Amino acid sequence: MAADLTIEITEKRYGAGAPLFTDFHLCVPRGKVVALLGPSGVGKSSLLRMVAGIDRTFSGSIRLGTQDLADAPGMVFQDPRLLPWLTAVDNVRLANGALSLAEATALLDQVGLAGEGRAFPGQLSGGMQRRVALARALATRSGLLLLDEPFVSLDRQLAGEMRTLLAGVIARLGPTMLLVTHDPEDAAHLADSAVILSGRPVRIARQVQLPVPRADRDRQVMEDYRRLFDGDA
Numbered sequence: 001m002a003a004d005l006t007i008e009i010t011e012k013r014y015g016a017g018a019p020l021f022t023d024f025h026l027c028v029p030r031g032k033v034v035a036l037l038g039p040s041g042v043g044k045s046s047l048l049r050m051v052a053g054i055d056r057t058f059s060g061s062i063r064l065g066t067q068d069l070a071d072a073p074g075m076v077f078q079d080p081r082l083l084p085w086l087t088a089v090d091n092v093r094l095a096n097g098a099l100s101l102a103e104a105t106a107l108l109d110q111v112g113l114a115g116e117g118r119a120f121p122g123q124l125s126g127g128m129q130r131r132v133a134l135a136r137a138l139a140t141r142s143g144l145l146l147l148d149e150p151f152v153s154l155d156r157q158l159a160g161e162m163r164t165l166l167a168g169v170i171a172r173l174g175p176t177m178l179l180v181t182h183d184p185e186d187a188a189h190l191a192d193s194a195v196i197l198s199g200r201p202v203r204i205a206r207q208v209q210l211p212v213p214r215a216d217r218d219r220q221v222m223e224d225y226r227r228l229f230d231g232d233a
């Protein structure tokens with residue numbers, strides 16, 4: 001189901017200011033995870049919002065395979081953004097009306113929330129709410145996952161657990177994935193390659209391949225990879 005994501009932004013500007021993006025191109029190959037790093041304010045979240053279809057005020061095209069990206073892909077935001085008056089399973093189903101109760105429950109199982117479908121967000125811990133948000137993104141079944149700082153403000157241990165969970169999801173489902181992060185650790189754990197953005201208009205300053213497969217990355221490989229991005233985020 002996954003396909004290449006091709007991003008071509010001819011121009012994006014906010015108001016009358018100088019353009020944030022001009023002639024910007026990025027391809028995320030089918031089934032690969034690209035980490036997007038760069039200094040605060042460079043334009044990472046802006047790029048993700050355009051890809052997600054949340055911001056359509058730009059010229060250019062976003063394609064999944066050969067098609068314009070029509071439906072909203074699965075997106076995980078910096079905060080879980082769950083509807084508090086809906087149960088976990090109904091929050092997941094909201095992303096895809098065609099999803100049966102059993103299918104939504106199965107997605108919650110996949111993110112380690114077996115038996116929690118009837119809980120309301122207020123009854124779940126912060127980490128559990130993030131898991132529901134991930135299940136909701138998977139529910140779109142677009143084959144494309146967009147993550148904007150998904151582990152920010154989690155403590156170290158919980159962030160580690162979420163990375164492991166996400167690595168499992170990637171191994172099972174093989175989505176095409178764009179991961180915006182400030183944390184070199186995220187790129188070291190999860191990415192197949194990293195793109196470092198800089199400047200205005202935004203340019204790709206560096207693109208780094210991480211050739212060791214995720215499942216084979218031991219502590220040393222991870223540390224080496226992490227060091228590659230120190231100072232970039």
Ligand SMILES: Nc1ncnc2c1ncn2[C@@H]1O[C@H](COP(=O)(O)OP(=O)(O)OP(=O)(O)O)[C@@H](O)[C@H]1O
Binds near residue numbers: 043045046
């Ligand atoms: N809605 C908006 N209206 C006007 N300017 C905006 C808007 N959203 C973002 N910007 C500006 O665009 C630039 C890029 O912002 P963006 O949030 O995309 O950066 P970022 O790389 O995601 O930053 P951070 O890492 O701090 O989240 C910034 O200068 C920001 O002020």
